[in-house]
Amino acid sequence: MEYSEATPSAGSPNSSNSSSPSPLTSSPTSPPVVISPCAACKILRRRCADKCVLAPYFPPTEPAKFAIAHRVFGASNIIKFLQELPESQRADAVSSMVYEAGARIRDPVYGCAGAICQLQKQVNELQAQLAKAQAEVVNLQVQQANLVGALLCMEVAQSPQPNPEQPIVDDTFFDSPQSYHSDPNFMEDSLWEPLWT
DSSP states (O other): HHHHSSOOOOHHHHHHHSSSHHHHHHHHHOOOOSOOOOOOHHHHHHBTTTTOTTTTSSOTOOOOHHHHHHHHHHHHHHHHHHHHHHHHHHHHHHHHHHHHHHHHOOOOTTTTTHHHHHHHHHHHHHHHHHHHHHHHHHHHHHHHHHHHHHHHHHHHHHHHOOOOSOOOOOOOOHSSTTTGGGGGGGHHHHHOOOSSO
């Protein structure tokens, strides 16, 4: 009887209170606190856990990045959106959200659509200028080809061309002293000429 009084029973409230602090201190579910909070947790004024979803994408050195996204989308929507994505796509998603938020702040009516329309207009204008320049280049090439053809025709027209109907006669043959047969009186004069003087 004395032993049972000295030892508390298992069902007594004192035993549950004395054994409860030990499991809470060794509980693995409570994440450790990070010394330097990320920019998101600093703006939200909360403790930044070790496995904070926002910490890898909103470092403490870039507070404006989260402030812009938080102003347009809200912290709960950003966290929910990142949790639904695989980790390989989260960095691109954060960059897209920050860009869209900045565009929405600059242009509250159209946002990114306004920037896209403006860029598309510039692309169309540049394409029209490029097509005009290419047409001018083709026109200049055609003009150059026409000028070269005209110059060739002028050179051919100015150069002397032989007549195929008349045979080509060499005048040097008749000017030589051996061409005595060209003179019809040569034989007559030479026959009557005395051989001695």
